[in-house]
Amino acid sequence: xxxxxxxxxxxxxxxxxxxxxxxxxxxxxxxxxxxxxxxxxxxxxxxxxxxxxxxxxxxxxxxxxxxxxxxxxxxxxxxxxxxxxxxxxxxxxxxxxxxxxxxxxxxxxxxxxxxxxxxxxxxxxxxxxxxxxxxxxxxxxxxxxxxxxxxxxxxxxxxxxxxxxxxxxxxxxxxxxxxxxxxxxxxxxxxxxxxxxxxxxxxxxxxxxxxxxxxxxxxxxxxxxxxxxxxxxxxxxxxxxxxxxxxxxxxxxxxxxxxxxxxxxxxxxxxxxxxxxxxxxxxxxxxxxxxxxxxxxxxxxxxxxxxxxxxxxxxxxxxxxxxxxxxxxxxxxxxxxxxxxxxxxxxxxxxxxxxxxxxxxxxxxxxxx
Numbered sequence: 001x002x003x004x005x006x007x008x009x010x011x012x013x014x015x016x017x018x019x020x021x022x023x024x025x026x027x028x029x030x031x032x033x034x035x036x037x038x039x040x041x042x043x044x045x046x047x048x049x050x051x052x053x054x055x056x057x058x059x060x061x062x063x064x065x066x067x068x069x070x071x072x073x074x075x076x077x078x079x080x081x082x083x084x085x086x087x088x089x090x091x092x093x094x095x096x097x098x099x100x101x102x103x104x105x106x107x108x109x110x111x112x113x114x115x116x117x118x119x120x121x122x123x124x125x126x127x128x129x130x131x132x133x134x135x136x137x138x139x140x141x142x143x144x145x146x147x148x149x150x151x152x153x154x155x156x157x158x159x160x161x162x163x164x165x166x167x168x169x170x171x172x173x174x175x176x177x178x179x180x181x182x183x184x185x186x187x188x189x190x191x192x193x194x195x196x197x198x199x200x201x202x203x204x205x206x207x208x209x210x211x212x213x214x215x216x217x218x219x220x221x222x223x224x225x226x227x228x229x230x231x232x233x234x235x236x237x238x239x240x241x242x243x244x245x246x247x248x249x250x251x252x253x254x255x256x257x258x259x260x261x262x263x264x265x266x267x268x269x270x271x272x273x274x275x276x277x278x279x280x281x282x283x284x285x286x287x288x289x290x291x292x293x294x295x296x297x298x299x300x301x302x303x304x305x306x307x308x309x310x311x312x313x314x315x316x317x318x319x320x321x322x323x324x325x326x327x328x329x330x331x332x333x334x335x336x337x338x339x340x341x342x343x344x345x346x347x348x349x350x351x352x353x354x355x356x357x358x359x360x361x362x363x364x365x366x367x368x369x
Contacts, residue, residue, distance in 0.1 A: 004134050004184055007127060009143060010117035011152035012059055013160075014177040016108035019170045021053070021207045030110050031207045033167075038216055042116065042155050042223055050163065051113040052210070059113060060105055062181055066189035067102070068095030104176065112171055114159050116152060120182070139182055139190060147180050154231060155223065161234045162218040165363045166210055173242055218366055225369050229263050237362050246346055253354040254335050257328070258305065260361050265308035267368050268315060306332065316364040324360075327353035 020030040032053030041048045049056075071094040075081045081090045105111075122128050125142045129135050160172055181191035222230060233256055240252035306329070313324040330350045337344050 002185065003132055004122070004128060006119060006185060007122060007139070008117055008119045008183045008186075009146050009180070010059075010062070010115055010183055011147070011150070011156070011180045012113060012115040012117075012178070013156045013175055014055060014059075014114075015112040015172050016104075016110075016174050016176040017112075017171050018109045019168070019205060020110035021205050023207050033208070033210050034212060036210070036212050036215055038219070041220070042150070046116060046118045046150075048114070048116045048155075048159065048219075050159065050215075051111075051115075052167075053110060055105060055111045055113050056115075058186070059115065061187070062183060062189040063104075063177065063179075064095055064099050064102065065187065066181065066191060067098040068092075069189070071095075071098055108174075108176075110171070112163075112167075114156055116150070116155060120146075134184065136190070143180060143182050143191060152180055153178070157231075157234045157238055158222045159219055160238060161362070162215055162222055162366075165218060165366060166215055168205065169241055169359060172238070175242060221366065221369055227263075227369065229259060230365075230369065233259050233263070233362070233365060237358060240358060246349055246351060250331075250334070250349045250351060250354060253351075253358050254331055256358055257309075257331065257354075257361070260365055261305060261309045261312055264312045264316070264361075264365065264368055265303070268311055312361075316367075317360060324357060327357055331357070 021033060022029055022031050030053060032051075035052070036050040038048045040046065068091060072081075072091050075090075075094065082093070085093070120127070120142065125138065127135055127139050127142060156178070164172060179191055181189045183189055222234075236252050236256035236259065240249050240256060243249045243252055309328050310325055313321050313328070317324050327350070331354050334344055334348070334350060
């Protein structure tokens with residue numbers, strides 16, 4: 001193998017979907033959105049990028065490269081390699097074979113790729129042996145150390161959570177690849193690849209221009225927040241989004257709503273943000289400002305979950321207050337029945353109402369950070 005002159009670490013997640021953006025005059029042709037590139041994020045010397053539509057060629061190459069390494073290892077174990085060829089030739093044949101069989105990059109109509117990467121100091125981490133060969137063990141230890149230090153999945157979740165405020169959440173239902181790799185000489189990949197695929201119908205959506213400044217501002221806002229609960233609501237929201245089992249999806253969604261309600265209410269109570277809806281003959285469309293302490297107990301912990309959500313909905317979504325309150329009651333009623341041991345049929349789970357609440361309030365929580 002050629003001499004190793006540079007190594008970089010890259011963590012990436014790829015979503016595959018058959019929803020796609022297109023121009024109104026050509027709905028069959030998927031159109032890429034503007035790439036977002038953030039320098040020195042999440043830390044100095046790191047670069048985070050978001051690609052919409054097509055997967056970057058280099059990431060495709062890394063995937064094929066490492067799959068080729070895996071195939072090479074298997075064929076070596078079972079003595080299936082052509083011994084008349086050099087190891088480099090054997091490896092290249094394995095990579096070529098992987099490319100010819102791979103369908104993961106053509107399975108979907110549209111892909112969203114989020115990557116985090118930086119170069120690694122070869123001397124600092126002692127990745128090269130005295131004979132200029134790669135120290136594989138040290139390299140994998142370096143990869144493990146960086147994964148634990150940077151917490152890549154957490155960062156990727158926060159980036160996705162920020163993007164959902166700009167792009168429909170249907171684009172983030174199927175994470176098909178998530179990997180942490182070392183890239184040797186910008187060509188070879190060292191790490192572990194996992195992938196899973198499913199199919200669905202295509203669905204064209206009108207092309208839109210992403211406000212990259214707003215997206216970057218949201219990403220920075222979330223990642224710099226000292227509120228640990230933000231990690232929790234991001235986890236439950238994304239868990240609900242990708243879950244196919246309806247029972248689990250309902251459960252994950254309600255956990256999100258419950259945490260969101262408690263934390264949003266806590267901030268509203270602490271900063272006296274509550275706008276009380278004043279009902280008149282035309283409905284809930286008048287507002288007056290009163291101190292929240294005048295209408296609740298001195299101990300905010302004694303306020304019921306239903307009352308807390310009422311306060312939160314009154315501030316964050318006053319125009320749809322009645323509908324949100326009704327949907328929350330419906331979801332809570334089913335949750336309570338299940339908790340008390342009642343039998344609930346799967347077809348009565350209020351998933352549509354749950355999804356509507358989660359989609360709206362996950363975006364609005366950013367305004368409370």
